[in-house]
Amino acid sequence: MTAASELPSWAALGVAILVVAGTTMTLLGSIGLLRFRTFYERLHPPTLGSSSGTMLVVLASILYFSVVRSRPSIHEILILIFMTLTTPVTFILLARAALYRDRTEGNSDVPSDPLQGPADPSA
Amino acid sequence: MIARLLPYPALAAVLFVVWMFLAQSVSPGQILLGTAVAVAASGLMVSLRPKRTKVASWSKALVLGWIVLVDILRSNLTVAWIIASNPKTRISSFIQFDLALRSEAGLTILALIITATPGTAWVQFDRASGSLVIHVFDLVDEDEWIDLVRTRYEALLIEIFEP
Amino acid sequence: MSAQVLSWALLVAQLMLGLGMICAAVRMIIGPRAQDRVLSLDSLYVSAMLMLLVFGIQTGRTLYFESALVIALLGFTSTLALAKFLMRGEVIE
Numbered sequence: 001m002t003a004a005s006e007l008p009s010w011a012a013l014g015v016a017i018l019v020v021a022g023t024t025m026t027l028l029g030s031i032g033l034l035r036f037r038t039f040y041e042r043l044h045p046p047t048l049g050s051s052s053g054t055m056l057v058v059l060a061s062i063l064y065f066s067v068v069r070s071r072p073s074i075h076e077i078l079i080l081i082f083m084t085l086t087t088p089v090t091f092i093l094l095a096r097a098a099l100y101r102d103r104t105e106g107n108s109d110v111p112s113d114p115l116q117g118p119a120d121p122s123a
Numbered sequence: 124m125i126a127r128l129l130p131y132p133a134l135a136a137v138l139f140v141v142w143m144f145l146a147q148s149v150s151p152g153q154i155l156l157g158t159a160v161a162v163a164a165s166g167l168m169v170s171l172r173p174k175r176t177k178v179a180s181w182s183k184a185l186v187l188g189w190i191v192l193v194d195i196l197r198s199n200l201t202v203a204w205i206i207a208s209n210p211k212t213r214i215s216s217f218i219q220f221d222l223a224l225r226s227e228a229g230l231t232i233l234a235l236i237i238t239a240t241p242g243t244a245w246v247q248f249d250r251a252s253g254s255l256v257i258h259v260f261d262l263v264d265e266d267e268w269i270d271l272v273r274t275r276y277e278a279l280l281i282e283i284f285e286p
Numbered sequence: 287m288s289a290q291v292l293s294w295a296l297l298v299a300q301l302m303l304g305l306g307m308i309c310a311a312v313r314m315i316i317g318p319r320a321q322d323r324v325l326s327l328d329s330l331y332v333s334a335m336l337m338l339l340v341f342g343i344q345t346g347r348t349l350y351f352e353s354a355l356v357i358a359l360l361g362f363t364s365t366l367a368l369a370k371f372l373m374r375g376e377v378i379e
Binding site for chain 3 (some may be wrong): 101
Binding site for chain 1 (some may be wrong): 144195200202206207209234235238239240243244245246256260280
């Protein structure tokens with residue numbers, strides 16, 4: 001804990017609040033992943049960790065290193081940009097894979113394929 | 124000459140900026156290396172032949188970016204609250220509706236927006252009919268969600284990519 | 287005083303991330319389907335990456351940033367490959 005003692009108190013408090021808030025969001029996302037019943041419901045909670053969780057922890061890291069080195073340290077923003085761009089891509093593919101598998105096995109609780117099934121076109 | 128050396132100037136610029144961020148220095152050597160990487164990598168993109176997309180209005184793109192940022196933060200709080208309180212009455216289900224948007228870039232960005240926002244996930248899209256299936260975590264009113272996607276994102280994306 | 291608050295906050299943050307990783311690991315073990323396991327693997331990756339960022343703040347070293355970036359990159363690629371495999375590899379034989 002040597003590095004933390006060099007920080008002015010406003011920065012230390014700011015970093016503390018940002019880190020705890022970010023990890024709380026991530027923990028809530030993981031709890032949701034464990035808790036909900038169907039796969040499609042479980043698809044939503046992990047986005048908490050990859051959007052606001054990552055955002056808050058990255059902001060904490062930027063604040064901490066900028067104050068400690070007394071020059072702007074913004075390269076952590078790369079992680080944030082990367083996570084916000086890639087997580088949706090993986091989730092879209094996973095949702096499509098899950099839908100495909102459910103349809104192949106004939107599960108009735110997923111919507112039928114609009115290309116083949118008799119789904120009503122007005123919906 | 125410039126067009127042959129830099130077929131995708133925006134991509135080259137982004138690669139250069141990312142390189143400078145990673146190197147964390149602005150020494151002449153790093154600038155030279157970053158330029159070399161940017162030119163070489165963006166030159167390789169030519170063999171992939173991506174379709175060129177024109178952005179009609181950058182100011183509207185900025186507006187959309189701001190709307191999306193606010194929506195992501197707001198729905199983060201909503202979903203966090205739902206997970207913490209876990210109300211028994213919550214219904215989550217698929218909804219299906221048609222989109223008017225057809226441009227590839229617009230559809231890609233719409234898919235990213237809808238999935239990146241906690242609470243909604245893009246599940247399937249059929250390009251021929253324009254019919255879209257999304258999954259909504261906390262469905263209260265189906266028409267409200269359809270209206271949200273159409274007026275809040277789709278309308279702006281059409282103005283940005285299909286003027 | 288504020289340095290003490292920060293070190294406690296970092297400890298709490300690490301505990302919460304660890305708990306989140308346990309939740310994701312339990313979901314990965316109980317499944318029930320392969321897509322659930324891939325989804326929890328992705329969630330595990332995100333928690334591990336954030337854990338490294340918190341380590342970086344705790345020790346004051348920028349070394350952890352690079353490993354976090356590598357985990358983020360590898361996590362994306364592997365989840366993408368697994369999702370693609372689920373669509374093509376298992377159901378149709």
